[in-house]
Amino acid sequence: MGVVIQVRVNGKTRQHEVEPRLLFVHYLRDVLGLTGTHIGCETSLCGACTVLLNGKAVKSCTLLAVQADGAEVVTIEGLAALGGNGGLHPVQEGFWEKHGLQCGYCTPGMILAAVELLQANPKPKEEEIRRALAGNLCRCTGYQHIVDAVQFAAKKMAAGKR
Amino acid sequence: MIPAAFEYHAPKSLEEALRLLNRHGSEAKLLAGGHSLLPLMKLRLAAPRCVIDLGRIHALRYIREENGRIAIGALTTHTEVLESPLLRTKCPLLPQTAWEIGDVQVRNRGTIGGSLAHADPAADYPAAVLALDAEIVAASADGTRTLRAAEFFVDMLTTALLPGEILTEVRVPVLPPGTGTAYRKLHQPASGFAIVGAAARLTLGSGGKVERVAVGLTGVAPKAYRAAAVEKALTGKKASEKLLAEAARHAVPQDVELLSDLHASAEYRKAMAVVFTRRALEDALARAQSKKR
Amino acid sequence: MATATRYIGRPLKRKEDPRLIQGLAHYVDDLRLPEMHYVAFVRSPHAHARIRSIDTTRAQTAPGVLAVLTGQDLDKAMGVIPCAAQLPEMKLALRPPLAKERVLFVGEPVALVVAADRYTARDAAELVEVEYEPLTPVVDPEKALAKGAPVLHPQYSDNVAYRWELEGGDVKAAFAKADKVIRQRMVNQRLIPVAMEPRAVVADYQPGENQLTVWSSTQIPHLLRTQIAAVLGVPEYVVHVIAPEVGGGFGSKLNVYAEEVLVAHLAMRLGKPMKWTESRRENFQATIHGRDQIATMELAVRRDGTILGLRCRILADLGAYYQLLTPLIPTLTGLMICGCYKIPAVRVEITGVFTNKMATDAYRGAGRPEATYFIERAMDLVAAELKKDPAEIRRKNFPQPKEFPYATPTGLIYDSANYQKSLDAALKKSNYRKLRAQQAKLRRQGRYLGIGLSTYVEICAMGPSSAMPAGGWESATVRVEPTGKVNVLTGASPHGQGQETSFAQIAADLLGLEPDDIRVVHGDTAVVPYGIGTFGSRATAVGGTAVYTALTKVRDKLAAIAGHILQEDPKRLVFRDRKIFLKSNPAKSLAFAEAVSAAYVAKTLPPGMEPGLEATHFFEPSNFTFPFGAHVAVVEVDAETGEVHLLRYVAVDDCGRVINPLLVDGQVHGGIVQSLGQAFLEEAVYDENGQLLTGELTDYAIPRAWDVPRLETARTVTPSPVNPLGVKGVGEAGTIGATPALINAVVDALAPFGVRHLDMPARRERIWQLIRRARQAGSRPTARRAGAGRDRRVR
């Protein structure tokens, strides 16, 4: 028994009939083919599946597709458009510039969590960044370059506003 | 990582939700933020036949001051509690507690109603609502009733909510001047839940005497509880570091059944309950004093 | 021909990143093929049981289900899961891909379901009914050795997998001469690798072409291809393996797994593309674990701190069956047990034992972190016993720089080092003296600061083939296209280490090009020549050298062509700025692309020269490389709660020549933090019934951003003589050097409580107990709490 949902994903309205138990992350990956959002656990702990739901970072593995009905969603594939300069989003640039990723598996979730942080707190201190990323696990980088990446983005975004 | 199939309803009003709940009875599960229920369903530790999603009932999402208390709708997220200017100024213990829950993503989805109704013995809010003498409002087809926090938590994962009831609102007091609050927590290293969470609220009266104090403890026992003996040891006395330390030693009453698991034995929990109670009291006192000044 | 290093050594941004930061990269689970079916496994809930019966009828008839198979259905079709390691008199314990009569660990697959989508497959797996007869599990490796313990493999009389011994020098005499013998039992606990991307396999069989394509999240595509062919009994040319983007491995994907073989088999058997993606729970139960050794270390020392001899007995818990390298890993511990010290006499005895758990195998560091931990802890025990500073005890026993290459009594030859220099650098950077003063002051205030040292050496660039189970060389092909663009095909299969960038840097310098002119290709057995893979910190030292040598072959040929056209001596030509020119007269030049074009147009080639421009090299290293370094950890222990706060971490590493410092820093950071996980947080805990209690990330903690302070790193550079690049390798350094530094710091912090050793992970409750016991015994300081109220915590 399907339920029809309508979601705006990366600026495009999508409509599908889905099984109520379909996890939103599977909707993104298997139905919409947006495979940039990853799955790293089933216990809502790793954050690899993080997307922005109505502007807020959420773990899309712990969200039913039906719960997202009517929502506005940004995934890693649509993030560059938020940057507003036609190129990469400053947070993406920061990750590239500062070597904030190795295998890249945690990266999309990490980037989106950082985007939410910078929206709320444009000049975060190192401790604040580390705390804000507590819901995102990375096994490769040791986090230091990720922190650097977020700081780079913060500076870049501040410069852009001036 | 895939839940078993279920039937899904997304009522837009409380009335509709109550009707659905009545119709489906024990086969139905309410869904709020889903951050306790969905992980259980994904691991198939829960497999309800029917899910009633409260998420569309926007009328249950608010924080407002009413008759000298602050009323919080059940669907208010942890982030909304954390960021509420009203709570931050008039009842900071709730934001202080929300800050210690999970991580940003969890706080963006999880709700205060869901957390209380779930009554996880390691959840944070229960300690705070106990320390605040909060009121919890439950609605059913027959109307609403108001429960005191102290009577709400019955046992591990069990509350005083009756079948057919929905938790709709939490009411907390506007704290009087001279009050300091704090929530101190020892995290379970993997999940981030509380091994011990101590919520303290302390009002100083004249001459630096403790006029009123309340301590709620979570994580220690199958259900959160008020540390009455600690409160008694403090009330009416002149606050000092030494007094707080002595009082904190009563954090775990004799008759409390202590939790014990991979991450903390009963013995360690008990000792940490004392330490974190004292630390919460110290922080609360410092804040009360700074407000007095 | 001089090579300008315009890119080697520079912190170039990675070429692989644009696709990764935009969600455009493809990991295995991202692939979708028409008519793809999904596989779900039914796994044993018992650690040790006989399978009485399996009823698949309900699952078979569920809508959307294509097939349900058990071990019996596979019988003839398939071989066992391979183990490449061979030790003398080693018992075999090879696992059928699906259990047949018995299950030997929780999570062992007993049946599988194939369905049209993931959800249906998962549902149908629940419908398979398996009846078990539980047997007594063997969980504790020490008890597994006891007389009368249940035996896992009934063809044998006990649970001993092998005994391995190594002796060098006169051990008896050393211990007879000693002023003191320091003895300690130490546990290097079982760990779960937790690559963030769980394993995943997609397989597709095209009968017309007789081609089986397997996409797997693996570190070793070529070896996997060989082994899949062997297990399935098909010619190797039938199998094509692709490792697309791999989301971390740390050794856990350096293996041949039952699921990989089964999914490949299903694609052939059922004629549809198949996909299986591991859940995190499966990953915890049925992907290899690491470490799990119990060692008894004995050091014979002279009063002045000189180490005369070492004896080490190791009990290695191998789990129930062998995976690819299982039995071999503990022997690496044995080989490296001397650490960076001159210890003239050594005896190591290793007993490998079977238990009802998942197999252990190569987890980041693979045997060397254990060795380093044992010897570095032991050095601190010596220092404590002799009341000397741990830095001095270490310095006293280092071989001198002029003694390299240095032969150890375990039979290795350390290539090059200057241990004194890295230790000095670390002490200076951490301001060691001041730290000690600060420690003394804080102790008087009832606060417990701990300072921990570790000076390590590790073995990298695995390795000479003579010392490896199945080849230790690496391959590379450099193929220059007619337009002058370069493909570097490497047999190493990087998965996060950044070789697409570092190899491009090497190529750009050798050919005088820009990194954008170069594309590094890896992970596809149909495209790149046979290779060994990425593990053992070998990708740059061995794989990079293969690339380097193939590049020099191409460059030599191009120089000959250019020399012929320019009528100059090829030896006097320089490659730079996409040009080939005369060193003494840069005006006399040829565009790089022109010279390349000449190789293909083949009209102006020197007489007798083959057309085309491509070279392959298989590099066989003459030795391992031995990176080293010195780490200093500073912790504060909260004496009330037992919590450890990591305040500072200083690491001075020497990984030889550095191709890209950004990548090296990243490897070091990641390694240190994984080490921190082992030191403070991680442990795979099985209960007495063999149930994995830490079965999810909710119970198995890995470090988060807030567990870590800013790491302070620096380098010394001692080039390796073993390869022309001078590189040593850095993939595991952090994981090897850091664990003992962290634990030494905690033990140091607890010294006032009479603590001399503490097993990992240094859980706060364990520390709290130690402190409490010391206080109850009296005479110990009663402390005010320390570090209370800090926000960052190592929990």
Ligand SMILES: Cc1cc2nc3c(=O)[nH]c(=O)nc-3n(C[C@H](O)[C@H](O)[C@H](O)COP(=O)(O)OP(=O)(O)OC[C@H]3O[C@@H](n4cnc5c(N)ncnc54)[C@H](O)[C@@H]3O)c2cc1C
């Ligand atoms: C990774 C992770 C970490 C977490 N860490 C913490 C932590 O540190 N501290 C902490 O306290 N919590 C933690 N949580 C739990 C989180 O706070 C949950 O959001 C919360 O416990 C439940 O709220 P919910 O809105 O998500 O409820 P749901 O999961 O939707 O529901 C929970 C239960 O309550 C019932 N229910 C929900 N709403 C109502 C209602 N209005 N009336 C009656 N019954 C209702 C549901 O039927 C269900 O049984 C964590 C969760 C995750 C996933």
Ligand code: FES
């Ligand atoms: S996959 Fe969603 S948090 Fe791990």
Ligand code: FES
């Ligand atoms: S980059 Fe590999 S998990 Fe973060």
